[in-house]
Structures are given as C-alpha cells and as structure tokens.
Amino acid sequence: MSNEKVVKSILYSAIKPSDSQEGKIKEFLTSRYGENFTLEWKEDKTVTDGFRLEVGKEVYDWTNAGRLEQFKEMILNAVGKKYDDNIIPLIKENVKDWTPKGVPTEYGVVTSIGDGIATVSGLKTATYGEILLFSEGIRGMVLDLREDEIGCILFDDTDEICEGSRVRRTGRSAGVPVGNDFLGRVINPLGLPIDGKGDIEADDYRAIESPAPGIIERQPVNRPMETGILCIDSMFPIGRGQRELIIGDRQTGKTAIALDTIVNQKGKDVICIYVAIGQKASLISQMVTNLKKHGAMDYTIIVNASASDAAPIQYIAPYSGCSLAEYFMHQGKDVLIVYDDLSKHAIAYRSLSLLLDRSPGREAYPGDVFYLHSRLLERAAHLSDELGGGSITALPIVETQAGDVAAYIPTNIISITDGQIFLESELFFEGQRPAVNVGLSVSRVGGDAQTKAMKKSSGSLRLDLAQYREMEVFTQFSSDLDETTQKQLTYGHGLMYILRQPQYKPYSQHQQVILLTISLGKYFMDVPVKEIGDEIKRVLEHFEMVHPDICSKIDSTGLISDDDRQAILKIANEFKAR
Numbered sequence: 001m002s003n004e005k006v007v008k009s010i011l012y013s014a015i016k017p018s019d020s021q022e023g024k025i026k027e028f029l030t031s032r033y034g035e036n037f038t039l040e041w042k043e044d045k046t047v048t049d050g051f052r053l054e055v056g057k058e059v060y061d062w063t064n065a066g067r068l069e070q071f072k073e074m075i076l077n078a079v080g081k082k083y084d085d086n087i088i089p090l091i092k093e094n095v096k097d098w099t100p101k102g103v104p105t106e107y108g109v110v111t112s113i114g115d116g117i118a119t120v121s122g123l124k125t126a127t128y129g130e131i132l133l134f135s136e137g138i139r140g141m142v143l144d145l146r147e148d149e150i151g152c153i154l155f156d157d158t159d160e161i162c163e164g165s166r167v168r169r170t171g172r173s174a175g176v177p178v179g180n181d182f183l184g185r186v187i188n189p190l191g192l193p194i195d196g197k198g199d200i201e202a203d204d205y206r207a208i209e210s211p212a213p214g215i216i217e218r219q220p221v222n223r224p225m226e227t228g229i230l231c232i233d234s235m236f237p238i239g240r241g242q243r244e245l246i247i248g249d250r251q252t253g254k255t256a257i258a259l260d261t262i263v264n265q266k267g268k269d270v271i272c273i274y275v276a277i278g279q280k281a282s283l284i285s286q287m288v289t290n291l292k293k294h295g296a297m298d299y300t301i302i303v304n305a306s307a308s309d310a311a312p313i314q315y316i317a318p319y320s321g322c323s324l325a326e327y328f329m330h331q332g333k334d335v336l337i338v339y340d341d342l343s344k345h346a347i348a349y350r351s352l353s354l355l356l357d358r359s360p361g362r363e364a365y366p367g368d369v370f371y372l373h374s375r376l377l378e379r380a381a382h383l384s385d386e387l388g389g390g391s392i393t394a395l396p397i398v399e400t401q402a403g404d405v406a407a408y409i410p411t412n413i414i415s416i417t418d419g420q421i422f423l424e425s426e427l428f429f430e431g432q433r434p435a436v437n438v439g440l441s442v443s444r445v446g447g448d449a450q451t452k453a454m455k456k457s458s459g460s461l462r463l464d465l466a467q468y469r470e471m472e473v474f475t476q477f478s479s480d481l482d483e484t485t486q487k488q489l490t491y492g493h494g495l496m497y498i499l500r501q502p503q504y505k506p507y508s509q510h511q512q513v514i515l516l517t518i519s520l521g522k523y524f525m526d527v528p529v530k531e532i533g534d535e536i537k538r539v540l541e542h543f544e545m546v547h548p549d550i551c552s553k554i555d556s557t558g559l560i561s562d563d564d565r566q567a568i569l570k571i572a573n574e575f576k577a578r
Helices: 019-033 064-080 088-097 230-235 254-264 281-293 311-329 342-355 369-377 408-416 425-429 452-458 461-475 483-498 509-520 529-546 548-557 562-576
Strands: 007-013 037-043 051-055 058-062 105-114 117-121 130-134 139-145 149-154 166-173 175-178 204-207 245-249 270-277 300-305 334-340 391-400 419-423
Touching: 007 019, 019 037, 019 051, 058 064, 149 311, 175 311, 204 311, 230 452, 230 461, 230 509, 245 254, 245 408, 254 270, 254 281, 254 334, 254 391, 254 419, 270 281, 270 311, 270 342, 281 300, 300 311, 311 334, 311 342, 311 369, 311 391, 342 369, 342 391, 342 408, 369 391, 369 408, 391 408, 419 425, 452 509, 461 483, 461 509, 483 509, 483 529, 509 529, 509 548, 509 562, 529 548, 529 562, 548 562
Parallel strands: 007 037, 245 391, 245 419, 270 300, 270 334, 334 391
Antiparallel strands: 007 051, 051 058, 058 105, 105 117, 105 166, 117 149, 130 139, 130 166, 139 149, 175 204
16 A cells, blocks of 8 residues: 555535546546545535535635636736737637636635734745735735744735635735826825825836845946935935935924925936825825925825824835835836835834734844845845936935934934934924934935035035034033134034025025035125025025026036136125125
8 A cells, every 4th residue: 555645635516526527526636646535525505606626725616706717817917918009819819718727726714813913724835925815805915934824914904804714825926016107196005096086007016025136236326316405415415326314303304304305306307205104194195285286296106004004004015115116216217215204114013023923022123123124225226227227215214212313223224224314303493404413414425426516515514513513512601702712603503504494495406506605605604693594595596697607507517616616705795795
C-alpha cells in the first residue's frame, strides 16, 4: 500500500450525480491528485445549477455563478492589457473561444471578527499584502501571517461579516487606480472619489506597496523645489527628489508650510498630492476651497483618510498617495507629495498591530514601525535620465509633544529623511510666522538644491541670525548696551521680521533674491519694525515696475553677478532716499 496521504473530496449538489457524471469527476480528480483520493457526495439544496467540489481547502465551483466569475476574470484580464482603443473585437474573440475550466479557488473561514480585524483560518498559501474577498463582497488585506491562521484588515463595513463567513483568495496585491483624471479631485485611499463630482476613469492600476528605486536608478538631487517661503528657500533649500521633514507641536503652522509650497508650484509643471491622515473633514473642505481660490487644485490630488475612517483606511492612505505619485514620476514628471501627518499614521498602525496581538515595544509601538515609514519615504527619488528623469519630493509632517524631538516616532523619521524644518511654539506665539527654528532646522542637500542667484544672495543670513539669537539671550537682562551691540540687535530683529510671511503669499525667485540682497546690505536698519512689511511691498513693486529686466533675468537664468548685486543695492537706496 502507498504511504501517500489520501485526498478527501466532497461533491455538493441538490441532485445526486449520474454514473457518467461521477466517472468524469473521478477522472478529473485522478488527473489532478492521482489515484489516492476518496469522493463523497453530500446533498446541498442551495446548489441547484451545477456542482461544487471541495478537495481539502481548494474549491472547484462548477455552478453558473462560478462560471460567470471565471468569465468576468477573463474579460477583465483581456481588457486590462494594452490594446488599441477598440476592444470590442478583442472581447468577441475571447467570448467565442472561452470554455469554463476546472480552476481551484482557495477558501478559508473567519474565526473571529472585531475592530476592523478578521482572523481567518484555512488560507495557508495566502501572501502578505494580498487582497481577500469575503462572501459578503467585503475586501480585506492580509497583514499578519501565522502558522495556523492569518490576520486581515478590512476596508469596508464589517457588520455583515460574522464567525464562519467564507473568505477566498484573489491572488492580487492591494492596489489603487491611477491616471491623469485624478488631478483636481478628492479621493479616499481606495481611489474612490469623495468630492461628489462623479466617477474617475483610471488609466492604470498600481500596487500600493512597491520597491524603492535602487542607487543605479537614481541621480543626484540638484534641482530646486521652491517653496516660495523666504526662510526655507534661503537657508534650508529643498531639492526635487528630496525628503524634508516638517516637525513641530500642534498648531504651529506645519500644514501651512506644505500648502504654501503647493500654491507656489503653479505654472512650474509640478503635480502635487496631499495625503490627509486622521484630519477633520471640515478642515479638508476648507483646504480644498483655499487651494481652488489660489488656482492650485488644477494640478493637485487630495487623498483623504479622515478621523472618522477606520484604522485600516488610515494605514493604507500614504501608500495609496505614493502609488499615484509613482505613476506620474515614471512618466517623467515632477511630483510633490505631502504626508499630513505620519504621527497619526503610526498611531493607526499601532492600533492595528495591537489588535493583531503583536508585541508592543517602546511607547507601545511594535518593533517594525520604523520599517513602516522607511519603505514609504525611500520611494521618493529623482530618477535617472534613462528612466525619464521624473521625481517625487516628499514632505512628511510629524507632530511633537511639547517640542520633544527625541520621542520615538520623530527620531525614527528624522533618521530616514534628508533634513527637517523645526517649527517652535514660542516663536509662533511671538508672531514669527512661519515659526522656523534656524538652529534646529537643516537641509542635508543644502546648496546643491539652490540656484546660484539664491545661494549668492543668501550669503551670511544664517550666521547673522545665529549671532543675533545668541546676543539676544545674553543681553535680555541688561539695560545698558553699547552702540555696536544695539545696532547688531536692531539688524537681527529686522532680519527676523523680514522672514515673516503671510500664508498663501509665496515669493517668486526674483523677489527672494532682491529682498535678501537689500536686507543683508542693511537696507532696513533705520526702518521702524512696524513699517518693514509695507516697505518690503513698496520696494518689490518698484523693482517689478521700473526694473523688470533685472527680475526677468533672475527668474529665467537663476544667476546674479556682482554687478547685478551692486545695481540692486543702488536702486534700492535711491528708492529709499526719495
């Protein structure tokens, strides 16, 4: 006798099969599983239009519904390939030649359900990140693999699922539809529109998880991604393909910096994607209104996983946004993506992990929370010219508690990114907005991401500000100051005021270069602090109206010579002397 394991098979139908039908089924089983099998028939009044054969965990559905499902898969696979616009002949050809096949479908059973998590047994060959389909039509994604069962996060309403519900594998990784028609729209992380403007026609379908480009596939970050914010572009420049963290306490202007950067991309052929994680729906609605007002929604996609959405939806949101960004990057386009914010994303993942019985570590986060964000942010890149030269610039946002940048999630993301812009509550409440801390902020790309004009005009700005902050601390308790110290404080205070900038008022490159040149040339030394804002507006308008040649030269070439700097200072001083 053979020591091979006997394969147990059960045939379900409303009517017992005839001898000829049973013979054909046995022939099929012999061809698939050999001679060592048993066949048992069980009556099932619900199977009225064919047979259902269960062989271990595999199911062969020979009912009309099963054949229709096969047919749908065949049509979707055929249409999903790259063919000419006219697909009708293709469908006709596939329908004519199609015959049902004995394709096994692996089924499992829900053993427990709750809080957006389903535990499923019986799907031993399921893979991490695979989409599962529940009998109620609800979708889920495999997030935890164990020896006897798997943990699955659910994307739809879970009220219809109960213990004993059937689950089947799809063999597909979680993905999101992508395409040019998504521009100007607000969608959820599953790619479905939530702005009430109708359906979106997708051009393609991309997996939400994909490997980051390798070193050979990248090129250096050397083109500026201008934010239009003077203190950032002059001291902490961001390049296309860079990952620059925006970090600070709650309500310190982190989102405002990201939105100003999006508004500043108007007319620069940059596609912007804003991923909202755990935000109020009212705030997103207000944001959409403001972006429309400034003409920025035409090139922007908003992916919204609001605070009312379940943790699984919030978990996949940044990956869905990144897949959209990669679609455009591989077309050779430049993309700016904002993740607002990854603190809430980590909290959503922590909730899922604890529900999946993973061991908590530091601050109750699981050990793999670093990998959660590293595999996301590493996908930001400036591709090589052979791959089209496209780029993804990432601006992740992280919220700190009482300025604690040494907390677990902030330190993780600081170590992943190429620099950080630190916003300080104290500066914000003093009226310094954007409240950028010059000492703790840094860009690890630095001058490589600046035009030569900006690099030359920013000069000693950061050093002058550092000296001012240091001197301010030492002299705050002193009433008797010498003239040199007083001038230094006045100069530094003026520089701080010049760096104040209203929201949705980004500076163009020529405005930044002119303003930096005259500021470091002590133009504002004798201007009262309260009048500096009006003086900035007047002098910039004078240059744009009377000397447009200088402005256009800076914008078009990104260069400024020593003669140009002297000319700018001379024009400014003559204007001031009027």
